Amino acid sequence: MRNLLLPLVSVKEYIALNQKIYPFVMLFGIFLISIGWITGLFFAPVDAIQGHSYRIIYIHVPMAIFSQLIYWFMAIWSFSFLVWKIKIGPLMTISAAYIGCMVTFIALFSGSIWGIPTWGTWWQWDARITSTFILFIMYVALLTVNGSFQNTYKADQITAWITLIGVINIPIIKKSVDWWSTLHQPASISLASESSIDLSMLIPLVISILGLGLFLFALGLKVSRLLLLKYEET
């Protein structure tokens, strides 16, 4: 157990481990994303209702999933920082916030473009889109607040509190399509029940999700290394 925790305690060991695993995770992530996107773009069958525009799913759905998962990740680290004073907590939270901000923006952007041929509009203030937009605002607000204090400990504490308050929004995003009548369709894939899309469309989607997960993890390693070096400087 001590061996497992050591990289989180010692900065030098964390950076060493980070640098060691980074290239493998990044390359494997890019490889899986390429497989998922190529299969989804060129080989998956055309959707009977939406036509080819549904191929945006291979970007939109993985981005939307990770925009929420990243926030859970941040909430866990914020909680561990506030309760157990785990020093690496704020670093993990802020590293993830940068990536979460980008991912949520791409999810919103790709959804908007997909909406043009499918719904006839690029934006609608319905429950799913509005709650995802709030998530994007949360990411921007967290990064702004964290960077606006000279006292880093105070900044980290306030950021952690805001992150924990904002976590209320995540189940709302998830359940918005069930609780309210929205333009956005209900989830097509589920871990608990059978997915409503054909396996030939589902396989590239799962590969894209796994690939993006690894790619974002690798990006997170890089951002955390940068922030750690900056913390060491100050």
Place this chain on the structure above:
Amino acid sequence: MEKLKFQFQSFQDLLFMEDHGIYVWGVYLAATILMSIFYLVIDNKLKKTKSGE
């Protein structure tokens, strides 16, 4: 499960995707550019921090 096969007859077919090409290619291009810019910015900052600039 439907068999996976190449879905387009020609390059034009692939490019225009029955008038949906602009949306599909636009999203893939924008996402790739955004992720690449993010990566390059972080990489550049990391190099600068390491060299002590």
